[in-house]
Amino acid sequence: MIEAVTVERFRGLRRLGVEGLGRVNLIVGKNNCGKTALMEALLIAQTADGGASRVYFVQSLRRSGVAPADFDRFWRPLFWSQDADGGFAIEVRGSQPAPIRLDFRRSASPPPMLTEPTAFAAGAPATWALDVRIANGGERTEQVLGGPAGLKLPAFAGSGREFWIAPNKNVSATDIALFSTLKQAGREAELLGILREVDNRVSGLEILAPTGTVAELFVRLAPDSPLLPIAMMGDGFQRCFEMTVSAVTCGVLFVDELDNGLHHSILESVWRWLAVVSSKRGIQIFATTHSEECIHAASRAFTELKDDGLRVIRLDRRDGETTAAIYDRELVETAAETGVELRG
């Protein structure tokens, strides 16, 4: 579990230190204060391996449609003030024996030839290189190489521990595969309870292949009724499915704008479910919100469960600097009782 993070020169964060992270962390603050950037930093530095792949992943979410081999348009916005030569660094500390520190910087030396086969090209010259220095007890370096011929990321098998839920619904093939594994293991019921909080007509979920090739997820709304493709359900239902199927299979869950699409009346149930699952499975959760109802719902759910695992992290930006204040469950509860605004 990550207990502290330091972010330097990453996106709009010149320097941010957060200490005292909990099992479930709800990040709040005004627009452009760096909530999503902080979550991205936490995702990138989850493990010493695969940092470059995770940077590529988070940037793909923000820069979809931009060629990843185009350094200036795809990679440069990652750096504070777009200063790729100055680099950015993320360090996390917690239950790991040694801190994990990842430094990313545009290489000052000429990039080597792309001599190995890549997804894009082989034998072509790279025009830029991104150095990744990894410190985790020992120290080593990797390089991301790119140019007109394509992009080459350091080899990374991927741990599959982390799941990122974006603000917009996107039930993916990965989600369906995760659900398939759960259903096969007879664990479908773990999701159905919370999905019924969103829509009490739901009696089951089925994976079908109407075309014979592509698997699709269908929802059963009544025992003998026709099945409905999940895409026909509301945004909140689809996001709740993504969130829950990820939570019961992941090690770390990131949810950007958790309350998106969810009616305020079910937020407390969602938090109660997440609290129980995260405690039982020992997973760490990071989420963002702009909603006061979402904060208070989390506080009520954790209070009811007598669970001290909740932290609300408030980010504030002033004079170009970002600060973080951490509130435990009791402080969040007091703020709700006395009308203190936690969202910045």
Next chain:
Amino acid sequence: MPPRPFGFLLVEGGDEQGVCAAVAGPIVWGGLWCWNAQGRDKLVREAALAAKDPNFSFARSAGIVLDVEDDPAAAHALAAGALAALGGTGTARALDAFLSPDGMSHGSIETLCRRAVRDAALAACVDALVGCAGHPHASQRNAQVAADKGWLKAYLSMLADPTLRFHQAFSTAGGIDPAHPTFDPLRAFLGKL
């Protein structure tokens, strides 16, 4: 909290907030930023919340107003805990606490208000009424607080508007005089914030 210099005041309840506003006067009060903990049990946590506000760094000073009630030692310990929570940022701001009525005697903010009523004749009548009733609060826990509360309610209910709470009675004929010397220590405390 505002992003400009201010004196931070934390009070244990709405009654204390109303009395402080009246006693401080508009000029001093305008330079203060007051938070109401809505109960002394939340005083320390509210102080911790205040200290986490990013604009708390603009507070030139921080003060707490709470009642002694019937346990001066416990009240001072509570004030110390809340001041510690406010001083957690490590800055050199002045921190102080005012414990009603005088930091030592049993009582509350109502004790001060009782001493500052404007109509001495009516006050004497209330004294007589309390005597006739046999001082019913004397044997209670928090006896002085209960006695002052009961006395003040009896007094205020005989004013033209019998529904006023004591912190609403500062500008009422026969009400409570915020300029009364009994409030001078509180006024001085607020003026220093």
